[in-house]
Amino acid sequence: MSQKPEQVTSEIEALPREDRTPSLNEKEAYVNEKTPAPEALSYEKDVHQAEGQYDESTERMTTADLMAGNPFPEETLPHEDYQLTIRAIVVGTALGMVIGASNVYLGLKTGFTFSGSLFGGILGFGVIALMAKTLPTYLGGGSFGPKENVCVQSAATASSGLSSMFVAAVPAMYRLGLLTTPTGDFGRLITFSAVSAFYGCFFAIPLRKFYILKQKLIFPSPTATAITIRSLHSIGGAKVAMNKVKVLVITFFSAMTWTTVNQYASGILLDWHVFYWLHTWGWRRALAVENWGWYWEWTPAYVGAGMLAGTNASLSFLLGAFMAWGIIGPSLIATGEAKGKILEEMSPMNAYSFTSMSYKPATMDIKDASPRYWLLWPGVMIMLMVSLTEIACNAPTIYRGFRNAYLSTMDSVRRRPVRKFEGEIEDPAPDSEQVKWYYWAAGIIASIVFTVIVCNLQFDMNPGTCILAIILAFIFSFIGCQCSGTTDTNPLTAVAKASQLILGGVSKAQGLEVQKAQLENLIGGSIASSAAAHAVDMIGDLKTGHWLRASPKAQFWAQLLGSIPAIPLSVGLFVLFSKAYPCINDANIEECAFSVPSVAAWQAVAVAVTADKLPVSLSSGLTAIFLGSFFSLTVVAKYFWIPAKYHGYVPNANAIGLSFVIPQIYVPLAMAAGAVFLDFWRRRSARTADLYGYSVAAGLVAGEGIAGVINAALTIGGVDGSVYGSAVGVPPW
Numbered sequence: 001m002s003q004k005p006e007q008v009t010s011e012i013e014a015l016p017r018e019d020r021t022p023s024l025n026e027k028e029a030y031v032n033e034k035t036p037a038p039e040a041l042s043y044e045k046d047v048h049q050a051e052g053q054y055d056e057s058t059e060r061m062t063t064a065d066l067m068a069g070n071p072f073p074e075e076t077l078p079h080e081d082y083q084l085t086i087r088a089i090v091v092g093t094a095l096g097m098v099i100g101a102s103n104v105y106l107g108l109k110t111g112f113t114f115s116g117s118l119f120g121g122i123l124g125f126g127v128i129a130l131m132a133k134t135l136p137t138y139l140g141g142g143s144f145g146p147k148e149n150v151c152v153q154s155a156a157t158a159s160s161g162l163s164s165m166f167v168a169a170v171p172a173m174y175r176l177g178l179l180t181t182p183t184g185d186f187g188r189l190i191t192f193s194a195v196s197a198f199y200g201c202f203f204a205i206p207l208r209k210f211y212i213l214k215q216k217l218i219f220p221s222p223t224a225t226a227i228t229i230r231s232l233h234s235i236g237g238a239k240v241a242m243n244k245v246k247v248l249v250i251t252f253f254s255a256m257t258w259t260t261v262n263q264y265a266s267g268i269l270l271d272w273h274v275f276y277w278l279h280t281w282g283w284r285r286a287l288a289v290e291n292w293g294w295y296w297e298w299t300p301a302y303v304g305a306g307m308l309a310g311t312n313a314s315l316s317f318l319l320g321a322f323m324a325w326g327i328i329g330p331s332l333i334a335t336g337e338a339k340g341k342i343l344e345e346m347s348p349m350n351a352y353s354f355t356s357m358s359y360k361p362a363t364m365d366i367k368d369a370s371p372r373y374w375l376l377w378p379g380v381m382i383m384l385m386v387s388l389t390e391i392a393c394n395a396p397t398i399y400r401g402f403r404n405a406y407l408s409t410m411d412s413v414r415r416r417p418v419r420k421f422e423g424e425i426e427d428p429a430p431d432s433e434q435v436k437w438y439y440w441a442a443g444i445i446a447s448i449v450f451t452v453i454v455c456n457l458q459f460d461m462n463p464g465t466c467i468l469a470i471i472l473a474f475i476f477s478f479i480g481c482q483c484s485g486t487t488d489t490n491p492l493t494a495v496a497k498a499s500q501l502i503l504g505g506v507s508k509a510q511g512l513e514v515q516k517a518q519l520e521n522l523i524g525g526s527i528a529s530s531a532a533a534h535a536v537d538m539i540g541d542l543k544t545g546h547w548l549r550a551s552p553k554a555q556f557w558a559q560l561l562g563s564i565p566a567i568p569l570s571v572g573l574f575v576l577f578s579k580a581y582p583c584i585n586d587a588n589i590e591e592c593a594f595s596v597p598s599v600a601a602w603q604a605v606a607v608a609v610t611a612d613k614l615p616v617s618l619s620s621g622l623t624a625i626f627l628g629s630f631f632s633l634t635v636v637a638k639y640f641w642i643p644a645k646y647h648g649y650v651p652n653a654n655a656i657g658l659s660f661v662i663p664q665i666y667v668p669l670a671m672a673a674g675a676v677f678l679d680f681w682r683r684r685s686a687r688t689a690d691l692y693g694y695s696v697a698a699g700l701v702a703g704e705g706i707a708g709v710i711n712a713a714l715t716i717g718g719v720d721g722s723v724y725g726s727a728v729g730v731p732p733w
Contacts, residue, residue, distance in 0.1 A: 069216035069425050071549050072230060080145040084554035087140040088148050091127050092155025093562045095120045097569050099160035102705015104573040106301055107167025108584060109708070110667050111598040111658075114305070115537060117225050117544070119248075119698040120156025125149055125232045126245030146233040150550040153225065154541045155562030161537045162197055162530070162566040166574040169526035171596060172603040174578075174585035178519045182578040182585065189571045191454045195447075196527055197567055199470070200534025201559045202443040203477045205435045207535070208542045208552060209408070213425045217485025222540035226547035228694065240691065248695040255300035255703025260710050262298065263721030267729025271666075272296040276731045279349075287349040290731065291340070292325050297666035304700030306674025307693060309655075314675035316652035317668040320659030324379070328623075329354060329371040337619050338371045341590070343733040351733050355663040357600040358587055361607065361615035369617070372663050376604055377616050378624040379660025380497055385628035386635055386653040388498075393639040394482050433551035440556075451527065461520050465506060469524035472499050476532035481539050496529035497605055504609025517610040522602060534563075573709065580712040597662045631656065 099116035107113045128144050135141035170189070173179045182189065211217050232241040262269035273295045278286035306314040332338040333354070340352035359369040411417065427434075448470055455461035476499070503524045507517035538559055545555045578585055583592030584599070608615055616624075631653035638650045659668055674697070682689040714720040 083147045088151040092152035096156035096159030103163040105708025108594045116156040116160030121153035124152035147550040151558040154558040158559040158562030159566040168598040171599040175587045182575045196530035199531035200538045202440045203535040204538035205440040219543040222543040226544040248699040251699030252703040256707045259704045259707030264725035291352045293665045300700040301704035302670035303674035304697040306671030307678040307697035311675040313652045314671040316655040318672040320656035321668040324660045366617045375660045381624035381628040382657030389632040389635045469527040472528040473531035477535035480536040499528040500525040580715040
């Protein structure tokens with residue numbers, strides 16, 4: 001049975017001081033924020049009891065359960081003869097490719113990408129449950145259980161996670177003139193994508209024991225996925241489960257249809273430029289607000305993203321947008337620290353663009369740069385310093401992880417029994433279901449050799465720099481797993497900039513010419529960040545499997561097989577979007593449907609670290625240092641002085657930093673609306689909100705992303721909204 005909150009708090013306070021690490025506070029907060037509400041579980045209990053089949057294992061997990069890290073009892077899980085099946089791989093990979101396609105569109109548009117884990121887990125259940133009932137065994141029918149469902153979502157996560165380089169570093173290379181054309185470079189892009197595709201799978205296996213069994217980190221989102229999968233397969237839960245699948249499918253197709261259709265009347269169905277409308281109706285100075293991008297967009301994906309992110313992160317994101325684009329940005333223009341570009345001369349106000357990234361350090365004065373360029377550096381500094389502070393606050397735990405990893409490795413090398421550590425969980429997977437060490441070791445060695453060959457022969461990159469990027473990838477994997485496991489926040493977006501700084505220092509020491517240094521910087525940084533991000537996703541999947549006693553070996557092969565088709569898919573989608581929207585790769589094209597914020601950040605950092613003089617204004621640099629230091633102190637306060645029950649009121653500093661980098665203000669507006677909507681829904685009916693909220697959010701995100709792919713094809717075919725649509729309500733510039 002569930003414990004009362006005061007019992008949970010007293011248990012944590014009673015723990016020895018040395019064991020009261022920040023992760024325990026996060027575990028307590030996780031129980032209250034991430035697990036289903038009692039009303040939702042009561043609803044499932046009522047449904048099951050009505051059928052005479054209530055399963056006690058669907059009870060809410062307590063803080064004690066989470067801290068112990070013990071998986072669901074074996075007797076509460078159905079017996080499964082097979083976990084790794086052809087249908088699981090095919091369905092999981094296909095669903096992951098849907099999210100991967102969405103990620104290329106969403107990542108180019110706003111810099112956000114999403115994991116395919118929850119989408120694959122829920123919709124994969126619906127697809128295979130239907131196959132199990134309607135098809136003969138040889139065509140994919142037969143029984144279906146939670147462990148096979150874990151393989152489905154593992155394949156989905158792996159096949160959705162390789163698009164990050166194509167919404168960041170790769171377009172930045174084209175914008176700097178370091179590559180030719182996506183079509184002409186198709187072969188090189190395939191091999192470059194393959195370079196980072198498998199490190200995550202191989203890194204995750206040795207990290208599994210340290211993070212899941214020894215340190216017992218929570219990994220909140222993977223844990224929520226495990227609880228969801230368990231509820232889908234609970235005794236008597238089929239009716240509730242299929243309702244979740246139906247909700248996801250309906251929201252997916254609704255979002256896809258909406259986003260495809262609204263381009264033909266974007267001023268009515270998509271973008272509501274309220275301040276431009278007020279300007280045309282007589283309030284002339286309202287144009288000043290429109291100039292800074294304050295308008296509403298009916299974007300299903302970011303309403304769904306807000307539902308997934310929660311009120312703290314989403315409202316922090318909106319707070320950062322007000323700071324950056326409502327206060328600091330206008331102040332820069334007023335003081336002459338930055339300049340906007342006139343789009344159309346009017347009276348008494350002119351139409352301006354403040355988001356250009358066309359600043360050229362060699363030929364332009366620093367004060368001629370746009371507010372977006374000025375704000376980029378405080379944004380990056382906030383995210384970088386906050387992420388490093390998070391790491392520092394977790395330093396004792398990270399140290400224990402490194403120490404335990406070293407001691408266990410030395411035991412294996414010396415052929416001694418691998419020592420046990422205090423509080424370590426007994427591995428629920430028998431030896432027959434473990435991945436042999438020589439599999440992942442050989443995989444890492446083969447990947448390193450392949451990386452060095454590809455980067456040297458196809459990009460003329462120094463082998464030593466390649467190896468340094470791989471070492472950084474492993475270090476970032478360790479850091480990313482630690483932060484994700486305790487706080488559910490992956491800092492790799494910011495930490496990736498650290499890889500660019502390190503590689504920039506190496507290129508300076510080597511005395512490389514600028515273009516070669518920029519190419520090595522972007523390639524090395526991409527390898528480090530992509531491989532590390534993939535590893536964090538894979539270890540999260542292994543945590544989901546741990547809760548449900550799934551076979552690590554089955555998950556390992558599901559992840560490997562799911563990664564393979566994602567390589568050509570990611571490249572093909574990038575080529576498709578590049579052909580439909582040339583502005584993605586050409587910074588000289590000012591008007592673009594995609595503002596590519598991640599691309600602009602990677603490009604700016606690559607230019608900065610390879611320039612003779614740092615192209616950052618004094619005011620921007622000082623502001624970056626001040627804000628980075630200030631928000632780092634809020635992280636320290638959260639870990640050491642602010643009680644866990646008040647953590648929800650501490651602004652999410654990473655979200656604030658991200659808002660400085662992303663100029664589309666409709667994104668934080670939509671995310672805040674989604675978070676507030678789910679909060680209101682939960683207050684009115686916690687039962688239905690917790691049952692169907694994740695399904696609605698996943699469907700909205702994936703639906704708009706797939707519509708983006710459809711819209712790109714319509715653009716290439718010359719039948720998109722710019723040709724046949726109406727411009728009513730849209731500003732003419």
